[in-house]
Amino acid sequence: MKHLRSLSIFLIATILLTQLPSATLAGPSAPEGFADSAFRQTWINADAPIAAGSAARSWTWGAQPGERRYERYDPAPNASRLVQYLDKARMEISDPADDRNSAWFVTCGLLVVEMIAGRTQVGANLFRPLAPADLPVAGDPLGNPDAPTYAQLAPLAAIDGGNRAAARLGQTVSATFGPNGVGSDLALATPATTIVAYDEVTGRNVPDVFQRFMQLQRPAFEPIFVFGRPITEPYWAQVVVAGKSVPVLFQAFERRLLTYNPANSAPWKVEMGNVGQHYVRWRYGHELHYAQPAPSSALSVRETTISLPTYDLAPALQASQPDDPIYPYDRLDPSQIGALQPRLYRAVVVENRFLTLTFLPELGGRLLQAVDRTSGRAIFYQNPV
Known part of the structure; x- marks a missing residue:
């Protein structure tokens, strides 16, 4: 026992000392704490301009990296893959032996699908059940009673096929969603909400304000990599933001949740929801830890x-x-x-x-x-x- 304890201390001390030279590797263009250089580069490609104040959009991943884990994923080597959580999403490396230059070497987790469907993915077609996330999709985490939760979106979502909506190109969004279900408020149907795209795979309409925001990910990333496909229609909801109740347009995608708050100043009118934060709270029961x-x-x-x-x-x-x-x-x-x-x-x-x-x-x-x-x-x- 004493030998094992001494060996543990020696190994940990060795890790400390051998890692010291790498402290100089992280340049000023990215915060420290990324679990893999590919994660760091993915963040730089999207969010370094925002950190520098030179991008006309909001965060793709978040200001800093959060906790990293090896999570079960059966197709991966040793049935586990390296993941790292950030405010807005989860980065994943399913096979470190794959081509590191591939656009899909790092993937973005289907966290919104999991929280709505009430399941965590542990294999290519293998899931573990977990109660759908009873967390508000937008706004303050507490004192936000009218904001929809991920669990409440289940009847509205197109997951695993079906539940499609008809194309409504050219129409504006007046649909609302709250504690009483789906409603309508014509006063909210502004030109920014005009439907300009229809996803033929999931049968979902996308308003102009979100479509424009998604295109801002280019040329760094294709929108499908960041967002996945839309899985709900866009809805207005009454959401408490910083203690104030405001109307916010939201739409769930496979990997992200987008919000449009007309009261915000540019470039923060459209933002990605804190899906990474929400997922960690849902799956692991604690707040997201940051590097x-x-x-x-x-x-x-x-x-x-x-x-x-x-x-x-x-x-x-x-x-x-x-x-x-x-x-x-x-x-x-x-x-x-x-x-x-x-x-x-x-x-x-x-x-x-x-x-x-x-x-x-x-x-x-x-x-x-x-x-x-x-x-x-x-x-x-x-x-x-």
């Missing part, structure tokens, strides 16, 4: 204190006699060990942009905790002491 910024130096070391539940050993220690094989050390009587109680320990925290390690000098330098800074998850935890 942490690099420390000011490549490796930082600081000392602090930490309170840990500790067994009271004093009553259990009994003096040994000269004829005892362990003499002059005390003998431990397990039946007399006291209850757990809090105790302060000195702690030494060592971190770089990948890991945070916490050691306890008073306990022989024991590694208490190792945290993946890109996800905020503990990958090694030993407690109580």
Whole structure:
């Protein structure tokens, strides 16, 4: 056991030290924390101009990378694939041996389909059931009672074929959707909502304001790569944004959810919903963790204190006699060990942009905790002491 613990500490420390030179690889055009250089380049192609303030549109992925995981996907090598979540979507690499120059080496997950249908995809045609996402598709996550949820969109969605709508080219969008179902408000049918495209595969109409936004992804990406196909009609909904109720046009696509808020200033009138955030909350039950910024130096070391539940050993220690094989050390009587109680320990925290390690000098330098800074998850935890 002691050998395994020492080996674990050695391996983690080796990871820290060997990764230090790579801290200089990430240029100023992209934030740090991408799980693969292909993910980073995909972000640069779409969102670096937005970060630089030179693009006339809103985010495609989000301002910074979030947590990365290996998720089950049966066709992938070892039946798992590398994914990384961002505010607006999930990037995926299903086979790292594929052509890295292919436009589809990195794919964008069908998160909206999964949240509406109530299933997570774990294979090419294999799914695990999960209750549809009872989360608002747009606006504030709380105090937003009239906003549609992903679950409520199920009867309206074209998933796995069927449920098609007739083409309505040239018409404007007055349809509304809320707690009382589908309705209509002619005052909302502005020229920006004129239907200009019809998807023959899913049988869905796309308004001008969304079609224009999707074309802005070119030449970096084809719209089908970013959005997938539309799976609902466009609807107006009363949505609470920053505490204020406003009418917002929305439409669900396989990979994304688009919103149009006429009250916003350009270029933020059309935005992609926070599908990545919503999916992580739905599937994993927590808020999206973001990659942490690099420390000011490549490796930082600081000392602090930490309170840990500790067994009271004093009553259990009994003096040994000269004829005892362990003499002059005390003998431990397990039946007399006291209850757990809090105790302060000195702690030494060592971190770089990948890991945070916490050691306890008073306990022989024991590694208490190792945290993946890109996800905020503990990958090694030993407690109580």
